[in-house]
Amino acid sequence: MHKLGISIYPEHSTKSEIKSYMKLASGYGFNRIFTCLLSVRKSKEEIIKEFAEFMELAHQYGFEVAVDTNPAVFAYLGATPFEIKPFADLGVDIIRLDGHFGDLEDIAITRNPYMIPIEFNGSSNMDLDLLVERGADRWNMVTCHNFYPQRYSGLGWKRFLNLTEKYKKSGFRTAAFVSSQNKNTFGPWPVKAGLPTCEIHRNLPIDLQMRHLLATNIIDDIIIGNCFATEEELKLMSEVDCSKITFHIEIVKDCTESERELIFKYRHLSRGDASDYMIRSSWPREAYRNKSIPCRELKGDFFHKGDVVAVNDNLAHYRGELQIVLQDMPNDGERNLIGKIPREEWILLECLLPEYEFGFIHN
Structure with missing residues (x-):
């Protein structure tokens, strides 16, 4: 079953805006949130307090939350690939690895005792099958593509297909980003040119982006990379017929x-x-x-x-x-x-x- 997602960047939004957006999106059947810790510039104590409140609110509205991390984020929060308790304490549903650690560490993190799924970067050419062969938990591994704030830097369509087909054929769940065309949307970085995975989608209507991804038959979840999308865009995505090309x-x-x-x-x-x-x-x-x-x-x-x-x-x-x-x-x-x-x-x-x-x- 396909899942629809939104992205929220708490460091650039007010609590009121976040709550309103969650409520609006959940009403249209969205149940995933992508958020990012790579760009947060606050103390560890502030991050833990504010993010825990964010997670509690997201769960109230029925969302599962994937948080974008890298080795520097792990170190800052006091986590390691062998001990991810800080993320478990925050209530994180999915840990996305924007940058991975190394084979042994990547294998270990998939076997965390909290059974938090590990989301690998679908826009990189990783040998996830080899990790599984060496002991990684296949059932606790998913993939999600990058988004690309810089105009003309998004994945080429053929490259996107090649990478996604590779992971899909190996049985990993896949996700990719589409971009709202709403004016003054933003992401984690000070660039406002949209946040799609594929460059071909950057200026297209959001429902067409979604229908194109679904038409490949290899993408499971679709997430709006920038925020805040309009209610009309959320409605259009919720009405897309996922059973066929339209x-x-x-x-x-x-x-x-x-x-x-x-x-x-x-x-x-x-x-x-x-x-x-x-x-x-x-x-x-x-x-x-x-x-x-x-x-x-x-x-x-x-x-x-x-x-x-x-x-x-x-x-x-x-x-x-x-x-x-x-x-x-x-x-x-x-x-x-x-x-x-x-x-x-x-x-x-x-x-x-x-x-x-x-x-x-x-x-």
Whole structure:
């Protein structure tokens, strides 16, 4: 089951803001929090007091909290890979290692007696399988990617896929960050250019970022890296259909009611015998066997990438088949243009593999 998360940075927020944000996000089904101790510049006593209060409030709203650490944070709090009692005393749910210690220490920390899961950096090329082979507790190990405050520094999409596939194939739970487009959001550092894992996502609507990550079929949890996201963004993420790839669609003006039903009423599956020219959804054909879809004229001689078309009466055997065009295709009068997938959502087409289910979002 996928989990949705928010990030909170107590050193840059008021208690009132934190409580309001937790309450708002929990109401939309969010149940993970990412927070960071790397950037905190307070005394040990202050950190322990304030963070313990933060953890208590988070747990009241049903959140599990992952705290970002490194060897310097461990040393500052008086913890070691062999004794993490200071984190247990704070009520930490997940310890994220932004920087790891060494193989022996990394193995030892996964076998902590408090059974606090250890979250390894999914954006680094670690040999977690080797750690398991040498005694690490696989069931107490998860991964979470980095986020990237600096513009143009986020993970490339291919690198992201390669690293995530590696950890997912080995059975580790995965997580990645998306970025709020709300103005004046922030993270742990004084940079305000968003906090995504993947550079391709930095300026995209937050629900599209989420849908793109889900479409890979290798990401479990999705966390908003910066704060504070808007209520509309939280709502959009909570409404994403996690069961299939979904697209926004711009319906053409002359689309008929029957064609609208074809888009939204029926389930769509990308055929296994895939074409280079289009994605075919044949399931609705049975329902349209005795229905008419009159041919409508199209200005232009070609359909283009992202066009959504319906086979019409001129090819009655296939009438009612919905197709998404992948490359320029001649208009031979056998298809009606019923909608267009926005260009920014074409990235989802690359993830829609043969035999994957897909659908469209009501605007």
